[in-house]
Amino acid sequence: MAQRGKQHTRSRYDLIAPLYNVMEWPIEQLLFKSWRKDLWDQTKGPKVLEIGVGTGKNIPYYPEDIQVTGIDLSPGMLKRAKHQLPKKQQPRITLKQMDAQQMDFPDDTFDEVVSTFVFCSVPDPVLGLKEALRVTKPGGKLYLLEHMLSKNKSLSTVMEKLDAPIHYLTGVHIARTTVENVKIAGWKINQVQDMTSNGIVRMIEATS
Numbered sequence: 001m002a003q004r005g006k007q008h009t010r011s012r013y014d015l016i017a018p019l020y021n022v023m024e025w026p027i028e029q030l031l032f033k034s035w036r037k038d039l040w041d042q043t044k045g046p047k048v049l050e051i052g053v054g055t056g057k058n059i060p061y062y063p064e065d066i067q068v069t070g071i072d073l074s075p076g077m078l079k080r081a082k083h084q085l086p087k088k089q090q091p092r093i094t095l096k097q098m099d100a101q102q103m104d105f106p107d108d109t110f111d112e113v114v115s116t117f118v119f120c121s122v123p124d125p126v127l128g129l130k131e132a133l134r135v136t137k138p139g140g141k142l143y144l145l146e147h148m149l150s151k152n153k154s155l156s157t158v159m160e161k162l163d164a165p166i167h168y169l170t171g172v173h174i175a176r177t178t179v180e181n182v183k184i185a186g187w188k189i190n191q192v193q194d195m196t197s198n199g200i201v202r203m204i205e206a207t208s
């Protein structure tokens with residue numbers, strides 16, 4: 001079942017990869033750019049893991065004095081991230097194909113883990129967040145920017161109804177309870193910031 005979920009997610013992102021940046025361009029300019037900057041400005045490193053690096057949209061926001069390892073499940077998305085990786089940045093940025101639910105890194109490898117708009121599509125988000133905790137050093141930080149189930153009752157009812165068909169078509173779940181998932185995985189939540197008035201997009205900071 002988990003294997004099927006993984007294949008579904010990978011195939012959807014491989015399919016979407018050529019269009020991903022174009023589809024997201026308007027919202028990227030309007031909102032995401034400044035949110036990404038705010039998120040990455042908080043990181044101190046030195047060793048940072050980015051889960052679900054996608055087409056590499058966060059790369060321009062990586063602070064210059066940190067080392068980043070970026071992983072993604074989809075070869076199609078990752079290929080685009082590799083293409084846009086500036087040559088002079090290559091010694092401090094490593095990109096690998098890997099499943100967030102089963103990472104190859106030893107325990108306590110990273111000082112911080114960052115992820116943007118990913119735990120909506122990781123097939124088992126709690127498993128992925130537990131893996132993130134395992135590879136983070138004690139006292140290390142998790143920074144997430146994620147869309148999730150709205151706090152607004154009418155909106156959340158609609159989102160729950162649409163979740164299954166949207167997941168089938170795109171690989172994305174729109175009704176995840178990501179703040180709760182972070183807690184269930186064993187992280188200590190420090191801060192949750194609502195980026196939208198309905199609580200659909202939130203920035204989460206947690207400690208291992």
Ligand SMILES: C[S@@+](CC[C@H](N)C(=O)[O-])C[C@H]1O[C@@H](n2cnc3c(N)ncnc32)[C@H](O)[C@@H]1O
Nearest residue numbers: 013052054057072073074077099100116121122
């Ligand atoms: C909506 S995209 C976000 C990409 C990028 N973080 C951004 O902000 O534009 C979600 C990404 O998560 C990746 N992903 C989904 N499940 C994953 C998993 N289990 N392990 C690693 N990456 C995963 C997908 O392949 C996709 O590239």
